[in-house]
Each structure stands twice: as structure tokens, then as C-alpha cells.
Amino acid sequence: MNVLKLSPEELIKYCYQCGRCTGICPLGEISFYSPRILIHNALMGKPVDPQRLAQCSTCDLCSSKCPMDVMISEFVREERHKLRQSGMILEEAHFGIFSTLARLMAKKTWKANLNDYFPKEIQFSDTSEILIFTGCMSLFETYFEYKYTNIAKSAVKILNHLKIKPQILKEQVCCGHDLFWGGDYENFRLLGEQNIELIERNGVELVITICPECYRTFKLDYPRYVRNYNFKVISFSEFLDLELKEGTLIFPYEIPRTITYQDPCRLGRQLGVYDAPRNVLKAIPGIKLKEMERSREDAICCGVSAWMNCNLYSKAIRMDRLLEAQQIADTLITNCPHCLIHFNCLKNEYAETEKKYTLEILDFKEFIAKALLLG
Numbered sequence: 001m002n003v004l005k006l007s008p009e010e011l012i013k014y015c016y017q018c019g020r021c022t023g024i025c026p027l028g029e030i031s032f033y034s035p036r037i038l039i040h041n042a043l044m045g046k047p048v049d050p051q052r053l054a055q056c057s058t059c060d061l062c063s064s065k066c067p068m069d070v071m072i073s074e075f076v077r078e079e080r081h082k083l084r085q086s087g088m089i090l091e092e093a094h095f096g097i098f099s100t101l102a103r104l105m106a107k108k109t110w111k112a113n114l115n116d117y118f119p120k121e122i123q124f125s126d127t128s129e130i131l132i133f134t135g136c137m138s139l140f141e142t143y144f145e146y147k148y149t150n151i152a153k154s155a156v157k158i159l160n161h162l163k164i165k166p167q168i169l170k171e172q173v174c175c176g177h178d179l180f181w182g183g184d185y186e187n188f189r190l191l192g193e194q195n196i197e198l199i200e201r202n203g204v205e206l207v208i209t210i211c212p213e214c215y216r217t218f219k220l221d222y223p224r225y226v227r228n229y230n231f232k233v234i235s236f237s238e239f240l241d242l243e244l245k246e247g248t249l250i251f252p253y254e255i256p257r258t259i260t261y262q263d264p265c266r267l268g269r270q271l272g273v274y275d276a277p278r279n280v281l282k283a284i285p286g287i288k289l290k291e292m293e294r295s296r297e298d299a300i301c302c303g304v305s306a307w308m309n310c311n312l313y314s315k316a317i318r319m320d321r322l323l324e325a326q327q328i329a330d331t332l333i334t335n336c337p338h339c340l341i342h343f344n345c346l347k348n349e350y351a352e353t354e355k356k357y358t359l360e361i362l363d364f365k366e367f368i369a370k371a372l373l374l375g
Helices: 008-014 020-024 026-030 035-043 050-055 061-065 072-085 093-106 137-141 149-161 177-181 185-201 212-225 236-245 275-282 312-326 337-349 364-371
Strands: 130-133 206-209 232-235 257-261 287-289 331-334 360-363
Touching: 008 035, 008 072, 020 026, 020 035, 020 061, 026 312, 035 072, 050 072, 061 072, 072 177, 093 177, 093 185, 130 149, 137 149, 137 337, 149 360, 149 364, 177 185, 177 212, 185 212, 206 212, 206 236, 212 232, 232 236, 236 275, 236 364, 257 275, 275 287, 275 364, 312 331, 312 337, 331 337, 331 364, 337 360, 360 364
Parallel strands: 130 206, 206 232, 257 287, 257 331, 331 360
Antiparallel strands: none
16 A cells, blocks of 8 residues: 555545554553544544644654554644644644744745854855755754754764765755644745755755754655655765765774664654664774664654654653663764754753763764764
């Protein structure tokens, strides 16, 4: 069954209420939460609980175990869209500031250079056929304590180290991921069209994304909900894996660390990128990569998506995940800015009191840059 060609309404008709989704759901382990009941109510024409829709992290762990290939995240997103069309706005964490800024960018009522934080020594080229899409790192930095722009800076430093001077868009806007998963299709499409038009106008052949949510948006959602485009898109870890295999990427320094890797839901289950980041990490001399019991297809998410469900339940999921990582490693490597935000937020909450979490939490791009002594 080609699930990408079916609407969510058609998809859920294949559900035969086996309950496997509820049994595997991380939220279902800590609360009375049931994806099966959400689908049952929709099939029976009953109203779907808005609060339950907001709680779902759309991690797709349930979908990956569904014997009928029902994409429950697609169903949840479409139900959110219906609620929005009916005039109901689902509550968002952090007062909805990030969605508000994205909508302002979509309507072109607020213009900001999201890429004005790069130091002068980093090299770009206005004519390069390779473009790096940085996402909303600078917006995160203005709100949270962590220096999230270091992720983008590290990525470009690595490219420069590989003799690549990428293009960068001064007019870049948010990819629209969070609006899309909150059900705001209208503004998502406006953002998507802006980004596609800008990239095509600049003669780009390859776009490298440094955020799994941007990657999923470009690879799956723009072609389906905005339009097709004439350039290729690749994630940063996949790009480095190719450079590693070609012998261009070499790690000359030993890094004596025991690490574990957090599979982002968008990059892992939804796009199937598991080996590339692990190949790169294992190529660093001195690194011991240990897998958590729940990894790859079975990985547990950070508990939050699209700023919609940051609450006590999502915190419990993060606590469980960090304790699992801490049992086997001294460093947790993430590949998603949202994972980095939420794991560090939880760690900092206990930093001054219980000192519950001692492991270091780093982004993949930052870690690779450190291994190359670039930052």
C-alpha cells in the first residue's frame, strides 16, 4: 500500500483496531492515551478530543508498528487542520512565539536575516551550486540559553574544512514545519513557496539541511503540499557519510569518549536515515558508540513536536530517555535542534538541585566540528 497516495481519511479505514499503536505509544506508557481510540472516534463520526490531538508528538513509533501501515501522524495532523479550519486554535508552548514569527514571515510582514550571525572568517559563495539551509537557529537562540547558532556555524566550518564554500540565503524564511504539523497549511504553503522560489532563483543544485524537520519538510511535504522543485536535498549526516566514503572526510585526532546517539523521529523513522550519522561518528578515533536499548526504528522521541505538547507527560518521556542514555554513555549526541532544546531544558532544570543528569548533550554537527578541532 502506497500510503503517500492516500488521504488520512482513506488511511484510517484500514485500521482494524488491534491496539498495537496504543501498546507501543510512549504517552500511553505514562498516561491514559490511546491512538486507537482517536481513530475509532473519527471512524464513528465522534468528535476527536483537541487536547489529545495536541498531546501527540507525531513521532510515528505507532505507525512503524502498524500491521496495516496506517500513518497515524498524518491523521493527527489532518485533524488539527480541521480544527483550525473550524476556528479552534490549539494551545502552543512558549506562548506560540515561534509560530507567530513564522506566520509573520509567511505574510512578509516581518523580514529578518536569519543568517546574520556567522563570523567573517566563515566562507560563503554567491555562485556555489551547494546551499546550506540553516532553519530557525537564530530564533531559538534569542529565547533559550543554549547557543543554537553554533549548530549552523559548526556545519559551515565543516564544509569549509572540506573545501566547500556554500551559498546561504539572506532572505531565507522558516521551512514551515511547525505550522504544518499544527494544521496551518495556508501559511506553510506560503513559506514553502518563498523558499523554493529563492533557491531555484539562485541556481542551486544541492540543498544541505542541518535540521531533520527542515529535511522532512523539503523531502516529503513540499512536493506533496506546495510544489515540486528542480534541486536535490540531502541531510548533513548523509552528506558527511558520502564524504567519508570518498576519503575526503578524515578524522586525524583521537577523541576518547563513550557516546550514544539519539535518532530524531523525522530523520529516522520518517526518512530512514540511521546508518549515515553512526558511520561518521564511528570513524572518529577513540569513540565508543553504544546503542540504547530503544534505538533506530524503536527509538523514543524527546516528547515534543511543533511546540504543541511540552507538558508533564512529555517531560516524563524525556526523563526516561536521558536516564537510559546516562546508563551507557557520558555523551548523548542528538541530530535535531528540538531534541537538543528539550533534553538540555530538562537537564538544566535539575542542574542546581538533584544533579540528576551528568551526561553531556551535544548536537551532531557541533561534535563533528570539535573532533576536527574546528570549534
